[in-house]
Structures are given as structure tokens and as C-alpha cells.
Amino acid sequence: MRSLIDITDLTRDEIDEMMAVAADIINRPEEYSDKCKGKKIATLFFEPSTRTRLSFEAAMYELGGNVLSVASESLSSVAKGESVSDTVRVISSYADIIAMRSAKEGAAFVAADSARVPVINAGDGGHCHPTQTLADLFTIYREKGTFDGLTVGFCGDLKYGRTVHSLIAALSRYKNVKITLISPAELKLPDYVKTGVIKKAGMVYTETDDFEKSLPELDIIYMTRIQRERFEDRAEYERLKDSYILTAEKMRSAKKDACVLHPLPRVNEISVKVDADPRACYFKQVENGKYMRMALILKLLEESKDPVKEDLLKGQEIVVGKTGCGNPRCISQTERELEKLFKAVDEGSKVYRCVYCEKRAETPQVFRHYEIKPKK
Numbered sequence: 401m402r403s404l405i406d407i408t409d410l411t412r413d414e415i416d417e418m419m420a421v422a423a424d425i426i427n428r429p430e431e432y433s434d435k436c437k438g439k440k441i442a443t444l445f446f447e448p449s450t451r452t453r454l455s456f457e458a459a460m461y462e463l464g465g466n467v468l469s470v471a472s473e474s475l476s477s478v479a480k481g482e483s484v485s486d487t488v489r490v491i492s493s494y495a496d497i498i499a500m501r502s503a504k505e506g507a508a509f510v511a512a513d514s515a516r517v518p519v520i521n522a523g524d525g526g527h528c529h530p531t532q533t534l535a536d537l538f539t540i541y542r543e544k545g546t547f548d549g550l551t552v553g554f555c556g557d558l559k560y561g562r563t564v565h566s567l568i569a570a571l572s573r574y575k576n577v578k579i580t581l582i583s584p585a586e587l588k589l590p591d592y593v594k595t596g597v598i599k600k601a602g603m604v605y606t607e608t609d610d611f612e613k614s615l616p617e618l619d620i621i622y623m624t625r626i627q628r629e630r631f632e633d634r635a636e637y638e639r640l641k642d643s644y645i646l647t648a649e650k651m652r653s654a655k656k657d658a659c660v661l662h663p664l665p666r667v668n669e670i671s672v673k674v675d676a677d678p679r680a681c682y683f684k685q686v687e688n689g690k691y692m693r694m695a696l697i698l699k700l701l702e703e704s705k706d707p708v709k710e711d712l713l714k715g716q717e718i719v720v721g722k723t724g725c726g727n728p729r730c731i732s733q734t735e736r737e738l739e740k741l742f743k744a745v746d747e748g749s750k751v752y753r754c755v756y757c758e759k760r761a762e763t764p765q766v767f768r769h770y771e772i773k774p775k776k
């Protein structure tokens with residue numbers, strides 16, 4: 401049995417197979433209409449959502465299964481202080497698979513570690529959002545027929561944009577994908593993605609704050625929302641919120657076969673006038689997301705026939721620190737009895753990242769007293 405926490409939990413071949421299943425579902429929906437008969441998905445959404453929650457639910461209904469839904473933290477016992485860990489242990493008695501969204505980075509890791517059924521990360525704070533990536537990949541593939549050789553521009557909030565982090569990780573496994581990172585200085589891509597993914601994979605990338613100059617070079621224009629809910633300083637949000645707006649006029653300088661993506665919701669970073677442009681693919685992306693989630697549910701339920709859980713830390717060099725990672729949004733800050741676990745960035749490296757939220761461990765005390773766990 402295994403869960404999906406990060407997009408790299410799936411191999412490239414597995415994603416290719418899932419895209420083939422999704423395409424088959426589109427062509428022959430009746431063949432899939434009772435594949436999940438008698439099965440239930442629990443959708444636990446402790447942060448707002450329209451697309452992800454409802455597409456998981458639509459996906460399960462279209463597979464002939466049923467849905468248990470918690471649409472808000474305030475409607476669950478998490479609001480009374482129940483831990484993520486206890487919550488998913490309980491839900492494992494009711495559902496065959498769980499899709500969970502949380503504001504806490506690393507919550508999906510903790511849930512997957514505690515649940516007795518597969519857990520799907522439906523977004524954990526500003527960390528990652530792998531099922532959005534499945535929607536993004538399937539859309540790119542359907543529009544362009546390949547990933548190899550594409551120039552992909554990410555524009556907007558690259559710091560908190562979890563969909564950006566996950567898609568870059570997925571694209572790092574294809575050939576000659578070039579990345580253009582377009583953001584204000586305050587919202588640059590976190591180091592754990594830049595160093596840990598882009599540089600590590602040897603991808604060619606550029607960083608700029610100049611959207612209009614970059615636009616003509618891009619095959620994929622991936623717009624993102626400046627995420628009000630992640631800002632501690634409201635004044636900073638107000639200053640940055642309109643940093644980039646894609647308009648019909650700007651689209652005149654984009655490639656004729658460019659593809660505009662956005663994970664949605666949009667606020668005003670894409671003018672509604674762009675919607676009529678055939679290069680605007682963000683509503684197709686929504687639909688593609690449902691088919692990829694159907695393929696994912698089928699895959700994880702099939703694999704859950706083997707009840708032995710995949711070890712989430714297998715093969716990694718792990719140290720146990722005495723203090724947490726210092727990221728205020730990390731799940732280890734609220735689930736206080738969690739072991740403070742850090743993983744080496746590379747074999748033998750002295751650079752460690754929090755196992756849960758992947759932020760680099762800067763706190764010197766973490767390493768003043770630590771133990772190295774035997775590698776499994």
C-alpha cells in the first residue's frame with residue numbers, strides 16, 4: 401500500500417501509464433463506471449477548495465464509489481484540537497482512501513504515516529500539490545504531445561505556489577525542459593526547489609521579474625495567484641498582489657502555439673478577455689484533473705490490496721533533532737510529539753531538510769544533540 405505525498409513518489413513511467421488510463425476513461429467512461437463499487441473516499445479539506453475536493457468527489461462517483469466529506473476544518477474535531485494523526489487513524493475505519501488538504505506543511509506526510517489506508521496529498525500549505533501536477537502534466541501532454549524541449553515559464557507567487565513546486569519536480573525528469581522563473585524578489589522560488597530540484601537535475605533556468613520580456617520565449621505560460629492567505633504582512637500582499645496580469649494585449653507577443661495554464665482560482669492575474677483565446681487552457685486543465693484523479697484513485701486502491709505500508713523514509717539518511725525545523729507552518733510545530741526528523745539532501749551531505757516540510761534546517765540547536773537513525 402502506498403500514498404501520494406509528493407509528485408516524485410510516482411515514477412515517470414507510472415505517470416505515463418496514468419495518462420493512458422485517463423485518456424481511456426475519456427474515450428470509454430462506461431468501462432470505468434463501477435470500478436470502485438463499494439469503495440469510499442474521504443475528502444478531508446482543512447483549507448478552502450473548489451476544484452480539488454469536488455473533482456476527487458466527482459472522480460469517485462464516476463467510478464461507482466461513494467464519498468465522505470469534511471469540507472472545512474471548523475466542521476471537524478480538528479477545530480477542538482484533534483491531531484492530523486488521530487484524525488486519519490479514525491477515518492481509516494470509515495474510508496478506503498483519503499484525500500487531504502491542510503495549511504500545515506508536511507501534514508500529508510504525517511497523515512500517510514498514521515493512516516491504515518492510502519492518503520493523497522491534496523495540498524499541504526505552501527509545500528506541494530501533486531494531484532494538481534497530474535492535471536498540469538496531462539494538459540501539457542494533450543496540448544503539446546511532449547514535455548521534452550519545452551520552455552516553461554512560471555509567473556507570480558513562486559514562493560508559496562505549491563503547484564509550481566510540484567510541477568517543476570515533475571518536469572525535472574524530462575529532457576531539455578527549460579524553466580523561466582518570473583516573480584517579484586519577495587516571492588522567489590524557495591531554495592529547496594531551486595537547489596534541490598532544478599540545479600540537482602541540471603535544468604537550464606533563468607530568474608527574472610520581467611514578465612513581458614520573457615513572454616515571447618515561452619511554450620507554457622503558467623500563471624499563479626499571489627496567495628493572500630500565506631502572507632503574514634497584509635501590507636506586503638497589497639503591494640505585490642497585482643505584480644503580473646496577463647491581458648489579451650500581452651498575449652499578442654506570446655507564441656502562436658503557446659499554452660496558458662493556471663491552477664485556479666484566479667483573482668485578476670489573467671484578464672477574462674484571455675479566456676476566448678484558443679491558447680487559454682486553464683479550464684481544460686480543470687477537466688483533465690478529474691480524469692487524472694480517477695486514474696490515481698484506481699491505482700492506489702489496486703495497490704492497497706497489499707496491506708504492507710511503504711516506509712516513507714526508506715533508503716534515506718535521517719537524523720533526529722532535539723528541536724523542530726523552525727518553519728512556523730510546518731506540521732511539526734503543532735503535532736508536538738512528532739519526532740523532529742531531518743533528511744540529508746544527498747548521500748553523505750551535511751545539509752539537512754525537515755522530513756515533513758522540506759525546509760532547510762537552519763537552526764544550529766537542531767544539530768547540537770542529534771542521533772543518526774540506522775538506514776533502512
Ligand code: CP
Nearest residue numbers: 449450451452663664
Ligand atoms: N487548483 C486548486 O487547488 O483549486 P482549489 O483550491 O479550488 O482546490
